[in-house]
Amino acid sequence: MDTINVNSAEDVAEVIRWAAADEEALELVGGGTKRGLGHIATGDGAPHQLNLSALSGIALYEPEELVVSARPGTTVIALEQALATEGQRLAFEPPDWGPLYGQPIGASTIGGIVGCNLSGPRRLIAGAVRDHVLGLSCVSGRGEEFKCGGRVVKNVTGYDLCKVLTGSYGTLAAITEVTLRVVPAPARTSTVMVSDLDDAQGIAVLATALSGKSEISAAAHIPADVENGCEQSLTAMRLEGPGPSVEERLNMLGTSHPLEGLKMTILDDEESGQFWRETRNVVAFANNQNCTLWRLSVPPSQGPAVTARISQKVNARWFYDWGGGLIWLEVPEDLSDGGAVLIRDAVAEFGGHATLVRGAEQIKANFPIFQPQPSALSNLSNHIKKAFDPNGILNPNRMARDG
Amino acid sequence: MLSRVFRLAENRYSIRMQMPKPEPEILAQRESFIRILRKIVPGEGVISSQEELRAYECDGLTAYRQRPLAVVLPADTNQVSEVLRACSECGVKIVPRGAGTSLSGGALPLEDGIVLALGKFNRILEIDYDNRIAVVQSGVTNLRISDTIAPQGFYYAPDPSSQIACTIGGNVAENSGGVHCLKYGLTTNNILGLEMVLMNGNIVRLGGRHLDAEGYDIMGLVTGSEGLLGVITEVTVRILPRPETARALLLGFPSNESAGNCVARIIGAGITPAGLEMMDKPAADAAEAFCHPGYPDNAQAVLIVELDGVKAEVDHLIGEVEDIAVEAGATSVRTSGNEEERLRFWAGRKAAFPAVGRISPDYFCMDGTIPRGRLAEVLARIATMSNQFGLRVANVFHAGDGNLHPLILYDANVPGELENAEKFGAEVLKLCVEVGGVLTGEHGVGVEKRDLMGVMFDEDDLKHQQRVKCAFDPAGRLNPGKVFPVLHRCAELGRMHVHRGQVPFPHLPHF
Numbered sequence: 001m002d003t004i005n006v007n008s009a010e011d012v013a014e015v016i017r018w019a020a021a022d023e024e025a026l027e028l029v030g031g032g033t034k035r036g037l038g039h040i041a042t043g044d045g046a047p048h049q050l051n052l053s054a055l056s057g058i059a060l061y062e063p064e065e066l067v068v069s070a071r072p073g074t075t076v077i078a079l080e081q082a083l084a085t086e087g088q089r090l091a092f093e094p095p096d097w098g099p100l101y102g103q104p105i106g107a108s109t110i111g112g113i114v115g116c117n118l119s120g121p122r123r124l125i126a127g128a129v130r131d132h133v134l135g136l137s138c139v140s141g142r143g144e145e146f147k148c149g150g151r152v153v154k155n156v157t158g159y160d161l162c163k164v165l166t167g168s169y170g171t172l173a174a175i176t177e178v179t180l181r182v183v184p185a186p187a188r189t190s191t192v193m194v195s196d197l198d199d200a201q202g203i204a205v206l207a208t209a210l211s212g213k214s215e216i217s218a219a220a221h222i223p224a225d226v227e228n229g230c231e232q233s234l235t236a237m238r239l240e241g242p243g244p245s246v247e248e249r250l251n252m253l254g255t256s257h258p259l260e261g262l263k264m265t266i267l268d269d270e271e272s273g274q275f276w277r278e279t280r281n282v283v284a285f286a287n288n289q290n291c292t293l294w295r296l297s298v299p300p301s302q303g304p305a306v307t308a309r310i311s312q313k314v315n316a317r318w319f320y321d322w323g324g325g326l327i328w329l330e331v332p333e334d335l336s337d338g339g340a341v342l343i344r345d346a347v348a349e350f351g352g353h354a355t356l357v358r359g360a361e362q363i364k365a366n367f368p369i370f371q372p373q374p375s376a377l378s379n380l381s382n383h384i385k386k387a388f389d390p391n392g393i394l395n396p397n398r399m400a401r402d403g
Numbered sequence: 404m405l406s407r408v409f410r411l412a413e414n415r416y417s418i419r420m421q422m423p424k425p426e427p428e429i430l431a432q433r434e435s436f437i438r439i440l441r442k443i444v445p446g447e448g449v450i451s452s453q454e455e456l457r458a459y460e461c462d463g464l465t466a467y468r469q470r471p472l473a474v475v476l477p478a479d480t481n482q483v484s485e486v487l488r489a490c491s492e493c494g495v496k497i498v499p500r501g502a503g504t505s506l507s508g509g510a511l512p513l514e515d516g517i518v519l520a521l522g523k524f525n526r527i528l529e530i531d532y533d534n535r536i537a538v539v540q541s542g543v544t545n546l547r548i549s550d551t552i553a554p555q556g557f558y559y560a561p562d563p564s565s566q567i568a569c570t571i572g573g574n575v576a577e578n579s580g581g582v583h584c585l586k587y588g589l590t591t592n593n594i595l596g597l598e599m600v601l602m603n604g605n606i607v608r609l610g611g612r613h614l615d616a617e618g619y620d621i622m623g624l625v626t627g628s629e630g631l632l633g634v635i636t637e638v639t640v641r642i643l644p645r646p647e648t649a650r651a652l653l654l655g656f657p658s659n660e661s662a663g664n665c666v667a668r669i670i671g672a673g674i675t676p677a678g679l680e681m682m683d684k685p686a687a688d689a690a691e692a693f694c695h696p697g698y699p700d701n702a703q704a705v706l707i708v709e710l711d712g713v714k715a716e717v718d719h720l721i722g723e724v725e726d727i728a729v730e731a732g733a734t735s736v737r738t739s740g741n742e743e744e745r746l747r748f749w750a751g752r753k754a755a756f757p758a759v760g761r762i763s764p765d766y767f768c769m770d771g772t773i774p775r776g777r778l779a780e781v782l783a784r785i786a787t788m789s790n791q792f793g794l795r796v797a798n799v800f801h802a803g804d805g806n807l808h809p810l811i812l813y814d815a816n817v818p819g820e821l822e823n824a825e826k827f828g829a830e831v832l833k834l835c836v837e838v839g840g841v842l843t844g845e846h847g848v849g850v851e852k853r854d855l856m857g858v859m860f861d862e863d864d865l866k867h868q869q870r871v872k873c874a875f876d877p878a879g880r881l882n883p884g885k886v887f888p889v890l891h892r893c894a895e896l897g898r899m900h901v902h903r904g905q906v907p908f909p910h911l912p913h914f
Contacts, residue, residue, distance in 0.1 A: 004908070004911055004912075005911065005912045006911060011908070011911060014908050014911075015908055015911070018908065020899065062774070062776070063671065064667050064670055064671045064775070064776055065670075065774050065775055065776055066670065067774075087673055088673075117615065117620070119615070123614060123615070124614075127588065127592050128614070128615050130615075130620055130623055131588065131591070131592045140867060142899060144863045144866075144867070145863065146861075146863045146864045146866075146867045147860075147864055148864065148867070148868075150772075150839075150840070150841045150859075151774065151839055152772040152773070152774060152804070152805050152839075152840055152841055152844070153584065153585070153589075153772075153804045153805070154580055154584055154589065154772045154801065154804045154805065154806040154844035154845055155772055155841045155843075155844060156577060156578045156580075156589075156627045156843050156844065156845055156846070156847050156848070157841045157842045157843050157848060157852075157856070157859055158848065158856065158859075158860060158864075158865075158868050158886065159624060159627070159628055159868045159871055159872075159886075160578070160591065160623060160624060160626065160627050160628075161624070161867065161868060161871065162623075163591070163620045163622075163623025163624050163626070164619050164620050164621065164623060164624040164871070166620060166623075167615075167619070167620050168619055168620075172619075183675070184673030184674070184675065185673070187673075207533055210535065210644075211532060211535065211556075211557075211644055212644060213556075213644055213645075213646065213647040213713060214713070215646075215712065215713070241712075241716055242716055242719050242720065243719075244715040244716065244718075244719045245712060245713055245715055245716030245719060247715065248713050248714070248715035248716070249713055252713065297613040297614055297615055297617075298613050299531075299534045299536075299611070299612035299613055300533075300534055300535075301531075301533035301534050322614060325534075325613055325614055326614070351611050351612055351613060352611065352612075352613035353613070353616070353617035355617075370617055370618065371617040371618075373617070373618055374607070374608075376601070376605040376606070376607050377607050377608075377609075377618070377621070378618075379605075380601065380605075380607065380621065380874070380875070381618055381619050381621070383873075383874035383875070384619055384621070384624075384871065384874045386874070386897075387867075387870035387871055387873060387874040387897075388867070388870070390897065390899055391899065399618065400618075
């Protein structure tokens with residue numbers, strides 16, 4: 001395996017044209033922090049690495065237009081720092097999963113975040129990465145440069161290819177520039193913490209709060225003993241906005257059902273920031289590299305039922321984000337299937353999907369990492385793959401072993 | 404008003420948009436194919452008399468009309484699937500249709516194709532407040548969703564101006580917007596799941612009640628695909644708790660520049676209004692004459708800024724916007740003191756199109772989006788073009804998200820004026836693209852802007868879109884003639900042109 005470094009869209013096109021002609025597989029890499037996510041890209045032999053990390057930097061930033069364009073190798077940290085100088089940020093709160101795979105924090109690139117469509121706690125109200133990608137410049141598996149979308153929010157001109165490319169794990173095209181919508185950062189952030197609720201109570205509290213008028217921007221429930229040294233569960237709700245607004249909403253939340261009378265702790269900006277950073281980066285499960293780790297997306301109210309079903313059979317630890325709709329779940333390393341059968345059955349019953357985020361190589365080699373799709377849908381996905389990458393050279397088999 | 408719309412349609416009847424050539428063998432098989440359809444959809448579900456077909460000959464873009472081969476009104480998803488399979492087998496084209504409110508001709512029939520109308524898909528299947536979603540059939544109207552959940556304090560955010568009539572399935576097909584997009588997003592940002600029938604008859608379910616579907620984001624790809632990729636039968640939408648309160652400001656400015664500057668300053672101050680609308684003097688004057696909302700007399704431009712949320716937030720932000728407006732040179736600042744006043748501010752804006760209809764025999768409504776900061780420049784250039792073409796123009800603008808609706812006024816009874824207005828419109832859209840914007844913000848490409856796609860996309864861009872079409876519908880039977888100016892055959896698009904034996908990029912560093 002060799003690594004090919006590129007620093008322009010023309011280089012990317014040239015490499016892919018060559019690979020397409022010779023039917024050589026390419027593994028697309030940015031910061032390399034998420035190489036452990038998904039199946040290992042495999043061609044006939046070991047793929048060549050197409051390293052996009054040098055194709056970096058902010059190409060355009062117009063704060064008053066709420067738009068930024070960056071090349072894929074730009075680190076998320078560098079991008080967020082640039083936005084912060086103008087009092088802005090990315091609404092989807094990109095997580096850094098590097099430490100989950102034994103990689104350093106801070107190396108994650110915007111190309112990787114867009115490629116995997118990874119969003120943090122604010123996804124609950126602000127949408128995912130895919131909701132904030134306004135435009136992309138890419139090179140498809142044909143070695144042809146193309147663009148889609150634009151730089152304005154309201155745009156229905158032609159197919160929204162940005163959607164299908166975001167979250168395609170580099171299997172359709174290499175991104176050479178991404179244009180994102182940005183949002184103003186709030187003047188104040190506070191988090192309301194309630195402790196000692198069980199899962200069902202915690203998720204019910206979050207559901208009631210999310211259906212009220214206090215505009216919660218993140219909602220998590222961390223059962224007891226998941227966080228280090230935390231013997232009681234934590235149910236957390238974040239409020240963001242202008243100072244007077246946060247003040248009134250804190251008051252509104254605390255004095256109405258179901259929080260009225262419960263003991264609450266209020267975290268200020270800094271503590272709140274740390275709590276949600278740790279939640280989005282899954283710090284609770286980052287250290288034990290041996291355990292098998294799953295990420296489940298389910299209807300929020302079903303979260304406790306899903307974990308109850310799983311924990312009847314195996315010894316699991318978990319926590320909830322997205323009001324109960326996102327479950328991070330760790331199972332012991334000695335399960336030969338990594339819990340795949342049990343977890344996928346539970347998800348099938350309640351709706352949603354499960355991703356094997358981290359597990360032993362023999363588990364990842366033998367079980368689908370992403371939720372298997374019904375045949376009509378997987379056939380359609382294969383047709384889409386072929387439309388962009390007819391020779392199957394871009395990250396082959398990364399999402400499913402046959403596509 | 405109605406007679407005017409009709410006259411507009413009749414006058415423009417002679418204009419022909421080049422559509423795919425009808426296939427004689429399909430036209431010859433009409434009777435036998437209608438019998439096949441009647442077996443699938445019994446009773447009144449197949450419309451074939453010329454008189455009844457007339458009701459389907461156009462959508463909201465009345466300039467183009469065509470009676471279809473037949474209209475089919477399936478009653479359930481299995482019937483949709485069987486109809487599509489029969490059409491695939493017989494090579495018959497299909498034009499899906501919701502309420503037929505498209506402003507870009509998305510539901511314009513084809514002579515040798517059926518119209519597949521989803522009118523019977525009108526049931527709200529489930530409202531799940533715990534998960535804050537509603538599951539509805541695709542023919543349910545947009546406003547009915549919000550009306551149904553209003554007693555529980557919820558609403559569905561996207562609110563296109565046709566929301567009384569337009570269907571949620573049509574909203575998905577067109578990725579519809581509305582006046583609250585800046586804060587709450589378009590249709591694509593407010594749906595979680597779809598049931599869709601593919602051209603081969605396969606029924607697929609995308610997403611569900613959970614966030615972020617697994618695999619490729621096919622739901623995102625289908626949203627806004629203008630009925631070219633599949634037939635949507637069911638939609639799962641996100642529903643939101645209605646904000647505690649909403650207040651609006653009505654601002655008058657001495658120039659388009661100062662109004663545009665005010666918009667930039669509001670956004671620059673980190674404020675995201677629920678609505679931020681602008682009207683230039685001709686549009687505001689027409690609205691004032693039509694329904695007397697009390698717009699400032701001497702203003703060259705009027706802004707409506709709406710803030711929503713909890714009361715403390717709204718009051719706080721209203722104060723900030725008032726200060727910004729004064730700094731930006733507003734000559735008139737009024738703040739709604741009650742709901743009645745807020746609705747009065749909006750009444751003029753909402754009536755802007757019919758109001759302009761009163762001051763001109765005919766008008767074209769354009770729909771480009773531009774970066775907000777280029778507003779004053781674009782309006783100045785539109786004014787110059789207005790002089791060049793000798794046609795008046797009134798501008799209505801979703802200023803918050805840069806979506807511009809210039810209304811080009813003309814009289815179709817004056818020879819040449821219609822063609823002139825069309826040329827003017829095309830120049831406006833080219834200008835939008837030139838300054839970094841797009842051809843259409845919310846009305847869709849359809850047939851109306853199809854031939855301008857090349858202004859925004861080059862050949863490779865368009866081919867990548869068309870290959871997606873081939874992945875869903877290799878025979879090109881679903882709504883052909885829309886969106887793409889040139890129809891390539893899928894086999895031709897699929898071909899790879901490769902040059903083997905190159906030395907692999909010697910100038911690039913390898914490790």
